[in-house]
Amino acid sequence: MGLLDISIIRMVSKLVLVLLLFHHVVIATSSYSSQKQYPSCPDGEKSALLQFKDSFTIDKSASRSTDAYPKVSSWKPAKGGNNTCCSWEGVECDEKTGHVIGLDLGSSCLHGSINNNSSLFRLVHLQRLNLSDNNFNYSQIPASIRNFPSLTHLDLSTSVFSGQVPSELSLLSKLTYLNLALNLDRLSEDKDHQSSEEENYPLLKLEASDLGSLVQNLTSLEVLSLSFVNVSSAIPHSMANLSSLTALHLRACHLFDEFPVRIFQLPNLESLSVRYNQELTGYFPEFNQSSLLISLKVGFAGFFGTIPSSIQNLHSLQNFDVAQCNFSEGLVPSFLGNLRQLTYLDISANKFGGPIPDSLANLTQLATFRISTSRLTGPIPSWLGNFSKLEYLDFAFNRLNGSVPASFSNLTNLQILYLQLNSLSGVVEFQMFQNLQFLFQLQLSWNGLEFVTVNSTVQQFTVLGLSNCSLTEFPSFLQYQKGLERLEIAGNKIRGQVPNWMWNTSIETLVYLDISGNFFSGQFPLVLPWVNLVGITLSSNMFHGSLPVPPPTMLEYTATDNNFTGEISSLLCNMKNLQLLDLSKNKLSGMLPQCLGNFSDDLTLLLLGNNSFHGVIP
Template sequence: QLTYLDISANKFGGPIPNSLANLTQLTTFRISTSHLPGPIPSWQGKFSKPEYLDFAFNGLNGSIPASFSNLTNLQILYLHSNSLSGVIVVMGLLDISTFRMVSKLVLVLLLFHHVVIANSSYSSQKQYPTCPDEEKFALLKFKDSFTIDKSASRSTDAYPKVSSWKPAEGGNSTCCSWEGVKCDEKTGHVIGVDLGSSCLHGSINSNSSLFRLVHLQRLNLSDNNFNYSQIPTSIRNFPNLTHLDLSTSVFSGQVPSELSLLSKLTYLNLALNLNRLSEDKDHQSSEEENYPLLKLEASDLGSLVQNLTSLKELYLSFVNVSSAIPHSMANLSSLTTLHLRDCHLFGEFPVRIFQLPNLESLSVRYNQELTGYFPEFNQSSPLILLKVGFTGFFGTIPSSIQNLHSLQNFDVAQCNFSEGLVPSFLGNLRQLTYLDISANKFGGLIPDSLANLTQLATFRISTSRLTGPIPSWLGNFSKLEYLDFAFNRLNGSVPASFSNLTNLQILYLHSNTLTGAVEFQMFQNLQSLYQLELSWNGLELVTQSRIVNSTVKQFTVLGLSNCSLTEFPSFLQYQNGLTRLEIAGNKIRGQVPKWMWNTSLETLVM
């Protein structure tokens, strides 16, 4: 019954066994970075459901089976870095002109070493420029300074790209054919190194051979583990750099002032360099656990803004800036993205930044000492994402925000916006997929104009002063995944239309004044739901007295306090992943069932 199989990078060897031909239900099949010799089995073409097939970085030989033309659901095919040979008749694999046979296929053939791609009269073989020996050896030395550790990268698609970096590959020693390496077509100089999510673990310093690649234009070292290294000052050796990504890689210490010398940068990402122990935790955890590892002096931030005038994207989230935002940032006219979450910013946010002509994405969330206000927005603004939640922003949300026709993400949670009704004009932002206006003292009824927001996946108005019933039109929000109306004064019943929310994952309705009977079966039928909070209302939860294990929906969080329960619901004994259960304030009598102590609970509120 397997649908997903990944046994990559485990040093398994030998031919692919024919017994795997039985796994006809597979949609994902990965045995990359191993020691597989021999041909690709032709029976693989009989698997009608594969979407993702990865046999890269092995010793496979022979040709690509013609039966692959039957894989009509295939989306991703990785066969690079093997010893495959022969001719691929492209028209036999897919219809180049219409892509009728394999309409979703992302075909990765660029790194075959001996394969010729042929289409009737056309054939070619990828020719790579020859890189200088000193640059090839610099890359090899850089590779050797790290160990490969799967846990060093967080992405589920991570794999060691440097596995293809060898002194000679099939008689071709140019480093320009190595994965993650890009060379100038004319000179052969290395101009790009992309080792994002490459499972690298180890330290890096200014003596690293990487900094000999003085022609580098793009460098991506994101999602690795550089073991709390400081960003080397030798970064100044890359004056032609336009793209630098050092995010999520456990860098620490002071961000070097030398970064401001890279005047050609259009993309800079230093975000999310956090302790690996706290990186996976929700932000609501303690401030110490999420304290940034990197620090950027106020003067260095000013220099960055002053000198990197070509910046289009700037990501500094979780970098400890601890200063005000320089007003000169409003002069970065090319800026499309500015993310400064959790930077310990203070002072007033320069209002002119909102009016940058190309700004599409702005996030300054979780800077509690940062204040500011919204300007009047005009229709030419390209803003798609606007998040200022958990700051000191104040004033009113201007009605002109409805001019932001492209806006998809809007977060003003826990700010200091003026008291009043929930702004009805928000219903004109029909492209919204994320809306959080929690904890702003908005009150009154949930306006019916919000029924227009049918694209919402996240909808939060918790900790406010909402009154009246929960609107039944919410049942039309087919894309909704997260709904939070907790800590309000909502009354009436839970709408029966909620049974239509088949994509719902999290539902928080606790701490209101909801009443009436609610069938737990309605929530059982929502197959994506895993967190449900109904506590501290006046609800009467109706559960089935007899239920079998095979039909039980699995939850991680259940809040059922004050739900008029008279016994421990029998379905609880079949909850294998439940971490928090609240059942206080009910009418349960008698002994606690023995099976309650066999659950996976971390928190039990009785």
């Protein structure tokens, strides 16, 4: 080996050594940078956070989200190391000063009260605060909220706050996001599981003058959500001056008077909802092409006039809801078919009629399509089978005729289908729906259909309406249903006894049963097995034996025009909230239970005639 070769080897060795050293430096630097360096938060703010944590209990039922978990579990007062509160989950600090500027405790399973003396209000540098989806146990929103003059985001939604919304909120002039929605009475909500969301009990109240102050002072607002806050006033016209507003949600706020039309024309508005304000009136302006509206919902409010054809200028519109308003067009507006981005369309319960226009075949993105309680005529168009994203279809309470399109078997994402109370005819084979694995509510009642069932296991339903569907046998597939809530098979031609397996079907879930107007005979168990039943109709059959006793949850009990015999059991008096009781046209006898006089004021109809009772009327 020559001197030149040795020199080359030495040079290569040095180069390899340099590369190895560089490699180790890169790895070390990368490892160091992968460990985020948090600023050190002041001891006083760390202490305030720990005190705030300790003022609550962790309760999984305090949050409704399925993704909820206690974020404060990572908050520990350990000494030494880099245990700055800036490293705790949900805590955000200023990178330079270390001050806590953000607190995100949404869906954190917190349960307990909060007041003006809470240590939270010592975090005076806060800019973002999210306490949504917890349970603050009917606390009032503390007036100490004024301690956060730098606050830009405030979310106190769905957290069981109650009482008067403090006027101090209007002092937070930097707010761009304010959400106080859905603070509802969970006790009432849990007791009355049948009530819709719109019938729940709002806990927060906002004075009209305070709403005016909010609108006047919070001029940078981009999102304002007050849904289910009891406002009970008109909307101030000055709200149309909030030029930065992108979302305005005022659902079920007890608003009245006329909606300021200029709000529709706010330059940045993307989402507007004033649903369920029945005393609120208004009309649509002409819409221009510069509008950014994505969601427009005014259903169940008093909007009137016509839907302008210029609505087709809203090229970004995805959600459109004018259900149960007072729009006056005769035919369903064909220009709605130009809103090709629509995923939600509800024009139910207005004065629209005529056939479903073929132009709506363009709305292939629809997931919800509702034109119920209207004046629709003609057949159901087969092109609906092309709506592959459709989840909810409701044409109930119309005058539609013809058959149920076979193309419905293509709607593989369909979950809810309501076609009841039309003039449909023809044979409907249950196999049509067997491919619709997500279908859990099916209503075909009160048409002229002939429903052909199958003897096999099928998907699970919560609502099944097959009244007046020419059934001659009790549908055997019902024995496999574990979660039925509503079952209607009235007005058919079913003979014989209710099958014994029915007494074990959906015992925990069934709340309404209608088997009236058939040719049933036989007896019932003395006590009905469905523990949460609120309504049952057994009328116009040939049942005999003792009158069955429903559970205490019962609101409506109708057993007229049968052959029930014997006395009325005193167990019937456990139905404290009964609203309707019809036992007429039977063969009942004996004395009326005296406790019938103790029913609540909710009892509006009591029919006991055409029996053989004697004695004193309670």
